[in-house]
Amino acid sequence: MLETSARLLRLLSLLQSRREWGGPELAQRLGVTARTVRRDVERLRALGYPVHAAPGTAGGYRLGAGAALPPLLLDDEEAVVVALSLRTAAGGSVEGIEETSQRALAKLEQVLPSRLRHRVQAMQAVTVQPAGPGPTVGQDVLTALGAACRDHERLRFDYRDHGGSTTRRYVEPYRLVHHWRRWYLLAYDVERGDWRTFRADRIEPRTPTGPRFTPRELPEDAASYVAAGVTQRAYRYQARIVLHASADFVRTHGWAGFGTVTVLDDGTCELRTGSERLEALAMYVGMLGVEFEVIEPPELTARLPEVAARLSRAARASQERAARPADTS
Numbered sequence: 001m002l003e004t005s006a007r008l009l010r011l012l013s014l015l016q017s018r019r020e021w022g023g024p025e026l027a028q029r030l031g032v033t034a035r036t037v038r039r040d041v042e043r044l045r046a047l048g049y050p051v052h053a054a055p056g057t058a059g060g061y062r063l064g065a066g067a068a069l070p071p072l073l074l075d076d077e078e079a080v081v082v083a084l085s086l087r088t089a090a091g092g093s094v095e096g097i098e099e100t101s102q103r104a105l106a107k108l109e110q111v112l113p114s115r116l117r118h119r120v121q122a123m124q125a126v127t128v129q130p131a132g133p134g135p136t137v138g139q140d141v142l143t144a145l146g147a148a149c150r151d152h153e154r155l156r157f158d159y160r161d162h163g164g165s166t167t168r169r170y171v172e173p174y175r176l177v178h179h180w181r182r183w184y185l186l187a188y189d190v191e192r193g194d195w196r197t198f199r200a201d202r203i204e205p206r207t208p209t210g211p212r213f214t215p216r217e218l219p220e221d222a223a224s225y226v227a228a229g230v231t232q233r234a235y236r237y238q239a240r241i242v243l244h245a246s247a248d249f250v251r252t253h254g255w256a257g258f259g260t261v262t263v264l265d266d267g268t269c270e271l272r273t274g275s276e277r278l279e280a281l282a283m284y285v286g287m288l289g290v291e292f293e294v295i296e297p298p299e300l301t302a303r304l305p306e307v308a309a310r311l312s313r314a315a316r317a318s319q320e321r322a323a324r325p326a327d328t329s
Helices: 002-017 023-030 034-046 076-089 097-111 114-126 139-151 222-233 247-252 278-286 298-323
Strands: 051-053 061-063 155-160 166-179 182-189 194-199 203-206 237-243 260-265 268-275 292-296
Touching: 002 023, 002 034, 002 061, 023 034, 034 051, 076 097, 076 114, 139 155, 139 166, 139 182, 139 203, 166 194, 166 222, 182 222, 194 222, 222 260, 222 268, 237 278, 237 298, 247 260, 247 268, 268 278, 278 298, 292 298
Parallel strands: none
Antiparallel strands: 051 061, 155 166, 155 203, 166 182, 182 194, 237 268, 237 292, 260 268
16 A cells, blocks of 8 residues: 555656646656556546546656646655745745745645755855845736736736836737846737837736737747847946956856856857936946947947046045145144
């Protein structure tokens, strides 16, 4: 009986690990006959697990969605990753998720073997959540947006721009993208006839959703498109700058979050970024700590000497102040 119960748990774990299994493959993994697999599948069904079977040589077994959540059987690495992800989510950018994440984490830690619990606790002890999280978005909003993307249903929503003005938008939603602690919706704006990126925390969905639509071809990789939109296209000035450093160096030092980086060769890359002010662009590029050349805009090239002269004057004034004799009176 114990051997049968252990085999059932192993069978359930295999069914959870991928969408479909062939009968002979399951039998080989479990070290039993195909007939025993069929009997074990019937036992799982009797316990309330909806295991679907397709007949024939091309058929197989698939675990369906049931009325209750079945026990999730995780290997060691999966359990550690889930625990750390829950800990991270507790301080994330989704509104109201903190308490839910903490409850789920408490349940998981309670059943973790001692060796895994120590690994998780060690990571938690040395991990610091960044202070001052960005805007949060409600779980219900993310769920509504995600469902519309999945089902290819047009979406109506009220959108609040950075100035506080609200407009009604009618879009074909495609992807949700998480970029630098904020959630964005990549969608095709039906009324404007173009692709748009929307901050999810500024969206108020309207129900019901619209009719289904035939998906269009995305303009490029969704993450790259959103990153370019929030770091370049949204600004008055858009810059292309050749950096005399490898793309890996630029990404490793954290600057990629303020623009998109393209490899040119082993020692150079191109940074595309944007800003409302040329002075801010000049200072930002100067802080990269590498040699660079501005490709565009020409206004930035013209502004660099002005910023350099201002910094030089400040440096001279600071040196002169430091060289003055101390006032001992």
